[in-house]
Amino acid sequence: MINVQDIRDTARDLLAKGEVRAVIGWRAGSRGMAAEPCVITKPEEADSLVWDPTCYHNLALNLVNDRKELRHAKQSPGAPIGIVAKGCDARAIVVLLQENYFKREDVYIIGVSCENSGVLDEKKLATQLKGFAPTAAAFAGDDFSVTTAKGENKIAAREVMADRCLECRTPFPKENNTALGEDKTGRDIEPQFAALQRFEAQDEAARWDFWQRQFDRCIRCFACRSVCPMCFCDECVVDSIEMKIAPETTAEEKANRIRWVERSATRAENATYHMTRALHLAGRCVDCGECERVCPVNIPLRLLNNKMEREAREAFGFEPGASIGGPSLVASFRDDDPGEFIR
Amino acid sequence: MSEQQKYEPKIVAFLCKWCSSAGSDLAGVSRIQYPANATPITVPCSGSVSPMYILSALKKGADGVLVSGCHIGDCHYMEGNFLARRKLHLVKELLQFCGVEENRFRMSWVSAAEGAKFAEVVKEFVEDLRPLGPQEKLKAKRA
């Protein structure tokens, strides 16, 4: 188990020595039990950092935001930025590095292992607690310790951990500058893509019936897109409207170009949006599961992304977030890529 | 009152300029008879076909979408069709995953000399699409 003091000491040290200009981590949130992402810049702020099962956010998102702010202000990064990163977060950082979003020396990764328990799924916990609001959650060995008005109780992690953690194959941040906690790679609680397989066991009609319901329910709030570190495009393709582009066309004008998807949150438009996003994330999504967590209408978005990931692995031998070098999935090919489906 | 008309599937066909589009022209020039159900859209390369083209066609009510390019190894831009093969495999898998009928999206390699093959590809596609009926799942409902 990680001693949170180690995280704080590491951050404090780096900031005091000027080795990083800031550290992205988690601190106690203002919304009940859950932690919230934060960016600290002074050594004394390191004491506010926390590490508990509610640290489910993918902090790579904050790295992207930091980079965007620098770019818009036309500033160069200077010293690297530190980031506390779980296994999933580190994989996301690898993808961003692979895509040259920033340089390896621009980021100092303080890896943290979620060991055997992964992180919490608040919806599952709410069901378990039958309406009693939790005020705190902590790692307790392989399980979680949750505090409510009734007191502290231990809950088996297996019952309330996030679905993505059940199937996670790389719970340890392999890409790091320093790492805390034990490497529990191989904890394999459920087979990878187990949820995907269960879904695919259904026939075509059942699958459409399912997705049609999801696409009907989607309100196109774009929470999924907003929380995804890999959805970093300044102008998302679904926000565009029609326009002619000339050399003198400004970025702002370009942001208002061809309308591939209408704005109204109706089934066909929503389906196009979600499928487009899944395809744009193919080979890039590391299954951090945040999109599914933040969806206000409970659309099981991981299914779409996992489908693409499994195709990447099985059909193309490509593992998202595995290595910084090498081309992306859709910018490369193998001579023996499947082609029997082509007439 | 017109009599019951046979359902004619509407196909949108993205044809690469260098091979497949030329192949379709050859089919025409050779006076090969084949169904007129495909609306051709010429693209520079099958590799330039974005998944959004296919989704957009389906959203606008296409009953079937065809993407056709040069044979492997013959791409005018060297690698375009290799990339198409990979990208469009993903599109095909995703559409099927969501419950869209497998036969609605198709890919083919048709060279500039294969007018007959192009006609055959379209003919087969129309026959495979007919029993499926109009594509309603991803079609945007305007009313």
Add this chain to the structure above:
Amino acid sequence: MSMEKILDKARLNDWIAAVAKGGWEVHAPALEDGVWLFKPVAESTDLDYPNTKQPPKEFSFPQREIFFAFEQVKGEAPRLTEVKPAAPQCAVFGVRPCDGRGAVRMDRVFSDNVNDPYYETRRKNTAYVGLACNAPP
């Protein structure tokens, strides 16, 4: 003169069934994949629920509606026909006080000093059956 009547809770379903039979489309909160939404119901509903994910705004002000249809006639200007809202009578059960107040706010914008036939037709044809919050979360 308003007549207040008290309905036995156990007979709520009978009332809903009677409303439905009277030609109203009855909508009530239903749980779908862990999310509370307003769904059309034929008879019974369980009003023991927190609140819907989205307010009952769609009944008076849908996100998307058709105002006009046009017909292109060769050689002439397009012929426009106005499309009046179909607006069937809707009874929405389980509307929380906050959402009810929201409807009143909407009225201020869309019907108090303006004549918006689309909004008004729908609003007139929608009956909100409120649900008080005895134990707010």
